[in-house]
Amino acid sequence: DTEVTQTPKHLVMGMTNKKSLKCEQHMGHRAMYWYKQKAKKPPELMFVYSYEKLSINESVPSRFSPECPNSSLLNLHLHALQPEDSALYLCASSQSDGGGFIDTQYFGPGTRLTVL
């Protein structure tokens, strides 16, 4: 089983709203990731959590705030977003953030975010 789930599937929000994206995996993976993907572009890494600690922040604006409440869950809190933040937000997980085949990243279906 290589399933990563994400909710909601679609989200429309105004620039003054606060919302959260959720990601869950039950594969016992200890590394979890947030990516942003614009249309016709590849995924761009935003954050990496390793053993529930933030290990990589790719200089993401503070209006995006990640949280890892436990080893199975990853949240992305959104506040005061801009229309250009509209994109597909993908969560992924892997055994760890190290090397080897075992650390292949598996992606969830994504949340399609529209900021009005």
Add this chain to the structure above:
Amino acid sequence: GQNIDQPTEMTATEGAIVQINCTYQTSGFNGLFWYQQHAGEAPTFLSYNVLDGLEEKGRFSSFLSRSKGYSYLLLKELQMKDSASYLCAVRGRGNQGGKLIFGQGTELSVKP
């Protein structure tokens, strides 16, 4: 710097074979991945190479030459459902170990 190049688009015929190339220049290398992504869906893992040579998995094969910074994905017996974007990604090392750097993706169209 980090740079991964793939052709933007390719077209092939159902039943044929297609090879999608990827060249990379990265500051660290800890494996190369190929993912398939259908429009509006998540990337799906296809293959992984970390040593030189060919890895075969059913209709899909992937090749790596680390000295040349080169990989290819070979798709045999093409089916219409293989129409998708194919993403080449290189994984970093050390404190960048969790980081995947993606190429721009190759949009493959399979025609009848």
